Amino acid sequence: xxxxxxxxxxxxxxxxxxxxxxxxxxxxxxxxxxxxxxxxxxxxxxxxxxxxxxxxxxxxxxxxxxxxxxxxxxxxxxxxxxxxxxxxxxxxxxxxxxxxxxxxxxxxxxxxxxxxxxxxxxxxxxxxxxxxxxxxxxxxxxxxxxxxxxxxxxxxxxxxxxxxxxxxxxxxxxxxxxxxxxxxxxxxxxxxxxxxxxxxxxx
Amino acid sequence: xxxxxxxxxxxxxxxxxxxxxxxxxxxxxxxxxxxxxxxxxxxxxxxxxxxxxxxxxxxxxxxxxxxxxxxxxxxxxxxxxxxxxxxxxxxxxxxxxxxxxxxxxxxxxxxxxxxxxxxxxxxxxxxxxxxxxxxxxxxxxxxxxxxxxxxxxxxxxxxxxxxxxxxxxxxxxxxxxxxxxxxxxxxxxxxxxxxxxxxxxxx
Numbered sequence: 001x002x003x004x005x006x007x008x009x010x011x012x013x014x015x016x017x018x019x020x021x022x023x024x025x026x027x028x029x030x031x032x033x034x035x036x037x038x039x040x041x042x043x044x045x046x047x048x049x050x051x052x053x054x055x056x057x058x059x060x061x062x063x064x065x066x067x068x069x070x071x072x073x074x075x076x077x078x079x080x081x082x083x084x085x086x087x088x089x090x091x092x093x094x095x096x097x098x099x100x101x102x103x104x105x106x107x108x109x110x111x112x113x114x115x116x117x118x119x120x121x122x123x124x125x126x127x128x129x130x131x132x133x134x135x136x137x138x139x140x141x142x143x144x145x146x147x148x149x150x151x152x153x154x155x156x157x158x159x160x161x162x163x164x165x166x167x168x169x170x171x172x173x174x175x176x177x178x179x180x181x182x183x184x185x186x187x188x189x190x191x192x193x194x195x196x197x198x199x200x201x202x203x
Numbered sequence: 204x205x206x207x208x209x210x211x212x213x214x215x216x217x218x219x220x221x222x223x224x225x226x227x228x229x230x231x232x233x234x235x236x237x238x239x240x241x242x243x244x245x246x247x248x249x250x251x252x253x254x255x256x257x258x259x260x261x262x263x264x265x266x267x268x269x270x271x272x273x274x275x276x277x278x279x280x281x282x283x284x285x286x287x288x289x290x291x292x293x294x295x296x297x298x299x300x301x302x303x304x305x306x307x308x309x310x311x312x313x314x315x316x317x318x319x320x321x322x323x324x325x326x327x328x329x330x331x332x333x334x335x336x337x338x339x340x341x342x343x344x345x346x347x348x349x350x351x352x353x354x355x356x357x358x359x360x361x362x363x364x365x366x367x368x369x370x371x372x373x374x375x376x377x378x379x380x381x382x383x384x385x386x387x388x389x390x391x392x393x394x395x396x397x398x399x400x401x402x403x404x405x406x
């Protein structure tokens with residue numbers, strides 16, 4: 001399998017982490033998103049018309065975008081995806097929460113900081129809004145973790161991987177997790193899983 | 204089953220449409236989102252800590268939020284969810300695309316207009332950005348529909364339901380679908396499905 005990827009991307013990291021945990025060998029193709037390498041006519045034509053990474057290129061040559069769809073695809077039939085119908089729906093509940101309420105607010109400020117994006121007046125206003133909504137999302141997580149070790153079915157699953165990716169580097173976007181002790185304990189539990197790799201590790 | 208809902212919500216409509224197509228009886232509980240009825244302490248405590256509808260209350264009393272997670276849950280084992288592993292991943296790919304690249308840009312301007320939200324300078328700037336990103340998302344859809352009748356596995360599925368919900372009322376948020384003939388033909392195919400109901404129909 002081949003992973004079209006960007007090393008700094010939390011969405012890419014989700015897939016790298018899962019592939020590693022499952023012991024699946026993969027080749028990584030790095031794109032420089034600051035140079036719009038995922039928006040070239042060739043990339044849009046062949047790899048992802050939506051101009052984003054990660055994209056999983058399967059052994060049969062299919063291109064599958066959307067990090068959380070890739071997680072679901074790769075984890076089916078493994079212990080990282082609970083089996084029951086309701087449990088799978090709960091995994092999806094948290095993964096849709098992640099993409100709608102968490103990632104746009106927690107990941108984007110990190111992107112602006114780490115990629116040295118110019119903070120126009122427009123972006124400063126957006127940042128204020130994202131800061132509030134990001135803390136709201138972290139609050140929802142903190143509350144859910146009260147009495148739970150992991151997000152779904154009390155075991156480590158792709159729901160945790162999806163939420164871990166940008167939460168564990170939220171400080172790089174200016175979020176302070178001091179007031180979220182349950183999240184901090186959960187981050188440690190995830191990082192202590194056998195076979196865990198950091199976001200900085202390409203392969 | 205009970206659906207915690209708001210009649211004007213496209214996300215709620217997805218679930219109402221699917222429940223109706225599947226012939227599943229349900230009770231609908233309407234919330235006035237202009238009055239923050241989904242942000243009361245009771246709602247946050249019992250129904251959805253993230254303060255949003257739709258939420259499906261199952262027969263066993265579980266509360267399941269996130270429209271697309273609900274679609275997946277309800278459609279499992281029915282013709283509206285293709286069976287293969289890759290096909291299910293493709294359904295999820297389009298549903299994550301919908302929540303990340305489409306809904307925040309196509310649905311939010313409609314919300315601002317139909318709910319008479321005051322257009323501050325801040326919102327006007329955001330609207331401009333959303334207009335561009337919304338048309339980008341519609342462009343990705345138009346391109347995918349070239350040579351296809353439906354989004355996944357060439358048949359009507361929950362991927363179409365998820366994308367239909369806010370696309371068919373995109374004009375209410377100021378989007379012009381004139382330049383998207385393949386989307387317009389697909390909207391007609393979806394609306395022609397047996398048992399189809401409009402967004403305005405509560406039950």
